[in-house]
Amino acid sequence: MKSILLFLGLLSTSILWSGYPLLAQCPEDPRDNGVCDTLYVNVFAPDTLFTGPEQLVRVPIFVTHDVPDPNVDSLASMTIPLCYTHTNATKYCSLSSYWNRAVYAGPGFPRSIFRHLVLPSGDTIHNYMMDRYEQNPQSEWTHIFLLLDDTSHFWFTISAFTKQRFGEERRALLATMTFRVEDTMTICLDSCFWPPSNRLVFVLNGGVPQFVPRDNMPYCFTVSCPKRGDLTGDCIIDLGDVVYLTNYLYRNGFPPDPLESGDTNCDGVVDLGDRVKLGNYMYRGGSPPCSP
Numbered sequence: 567m568k569s570i571l572l573f574l575g576l577l578s579t580s581i582l583w584s585g586y587p588l589l590a591q592c593p594e595d596p597r598d599n600g601v602c603d604t605l606y607v608n609v610f611a612p613d614t615l616f617t618g619p620e621q622l623v624r625v626p627i628f629v630t631h632d633v634p635d636p637n638v639d640s641l642a643s644m645t646i647p648l649c650y651t652h653t654n655a656t657k658y659c660s661l662s663s664y665w666n667r668a669v670y671a672g673p674g675f676p677r678s679i680f681r682h683l684v685l686p687s688g689d690t691i692h693n694y695m696m697d698r699y700e701q702n703p704q705s706e707w708t709h710i711f712l713l714l715d716d717t718s719h720f721w722f723t724i725s726a727f728t729k730q731r732f733g734e735e736r737r738a739l740l741a742t743m744t745f746r747v748e749d750t751m752t753i754c755l756d757s758c759f760w761p762p763s764n765r766l767v768f769v770l771n772g773g774v775p776q777f778v779p780r781d782n783m784p785y786c787f788t789v790s791c792p793k794r795g796d797l798t799g800d801c802i803i804d805l806g807d808v809v810y811l812t813n814y815l816y817r818n819g820f821p822p823d824p825l826e827s828g829d830t831n832c833d834g835v836v837d838l839g840d841r842v843k844l845g846n847y848m849y850r851g852g853s854p855p856c857s858p
Contacts, residue, residue, distance in 0.1 A: 594777045595768075603768055603779040604630045605646065606737065607755050609787040612686055616750050616789050618801040622665065623745040623789055625755070626683060626691070627722075629779075631768075633734035638772035641732035643709075643725035644740075645767050648783075649718055649758035654751035660716045665744040668712035668722075670699045679712065679722075679741040694738040695724075721760055731771055747789055750801060754786040794855035795830050795844055797822040803855070808848055811841050830855040 592602035610624040627646070633639045652659040664677070671678035671693075680699070683691040699706050709725035722741065726732070745753065757766040767776040791801040797810040811828050813819030815838065822828040828836040830843040832855070846852030 592780070594779065595770075601630060601632050601736070603632065603777075605757075605766065605779050605781040606630070607648070607781075607783060607785045610683065610742075614787060614789050616747070616791050616801050618791075619748075621747050621789060623747060623753075623787075624683070625743045625745065625787075626739055627741045627743065628737045629694075629732070629735065629740045630737050631732060631735055636731075636733055636771075638770065640734075640771045641768050642771045643723065643769040644732070645721075645723040645764055647719070647721045647758055647760045647764050647766060648755050650720075650745075650753055650755045651718065652747075652751045652753045654749050657747070657749035657751065659745060659747045659751060659753060661714050661720055661743060661745055662716050663712075663714055665746060666712065666714060666720075668710050670703075670706065671696055677744065679743060681742060683739060683742055691739050693742070694732070694735060694740055719758070719760070721764060723764075750788075750790050752786055752788045754784055756784040757781055792855075793824065793827050794832065795827065795847070797827050799823070799827075803844075803848070805848070808841070808844055811836075811844060815841060832856040 595603050606628040608626050608628065610626060613621065613623040629641075629644070631641055650659075650661065666679050667675050667677050669675050669678055669680075671681040678696075680693050680696045682693050682696060685691065695707065707724050707726045709723075711721075711723045713719075713721040720743065732738075747753075759765045766778055766781065768779050769776045791799065792803065795803045795807055797807045797814075800806070810819065810822065811830075814821055814828065815836070822836070825836060828840055830840040830847070833839065843852070843855065847854055
């Protein structure tokens with residue numbers, strides 16, 4: 567009896583460890599190596615503070631991919647059709663070809679979707695595609711297609727017929743899409759189907775059938791007005807805000823709504839110090855509200 571149990575135990579172990587297809591954690595990808603292939607969309611947070619009269623908001627697209635065997639499991643192509651909606655119907659929200667160029671970045675193409683993303687700290691998130699192009703321009707991905715309708719959809723597909731394929735990465739920056747918005751709003755993105763056959767799919771090297779990766783959508787973010795110093799609520803800090811604060815402090819004018827928008831030096835009260843802070847910022851090259 568003990569020998570039978572031992573045999574069954576060894577057999578189970580050999581099945582579990584005999585090859586990577588049996589180790590797959592994700593049923594959508596039979597060659598997964600433990601971390602599911604995933605597409606992530608996100609917003610570049612510093613861009614969401616609306617400063618008017620228009621705003622550029624960057625939305626990075628990241629991909630996580632595991633590679634048990636680069637000869638057969640690297641990604642040979644990706645098709646990424648996404649839809650977007652926004653809440654401020656009277657104002658425009660566009661994803662135009664002017665701000666989104668499907669070419670590799672260079673001196674003449676600062677609006678490339680493949681550009682590196684520079685953080686406020688000065689650090690850089692390197693774009694996977696751009697890194698490989700810079701290492702060897704002759705090994706660039708041979709098919710890149712981006713279709714935009716400026717109002718609700720975009721369709722992005724890339725393919726590699728060379729050895730330059732998408733290898734093992736953890737949340738690699740694939741592309742950065744740039745929205746141009748006219749006012750405050752909430753924008754939501756989701757994967758969608760584009761007739762006749764385009765949907766979110768990854769295709770592996772080696773002739774493996776395409777599969778649908780995981781994703782973090784629907785994904786929503788809000789572009790909002792600055793609070794401190796924008797007393798009139800028009801998303802612009804200008805003379806009108808100085809006049810509004812002056813009227814409130816000295817001429818029985820209406821209080822700011824919210825009241826803390828008038829607390830430009832962030833000391834917890836709205837008083838003469840805030841009027842001085844706002845005036846210095848507007849006319850004397852002073853620092854922005856709530857900055858030293």
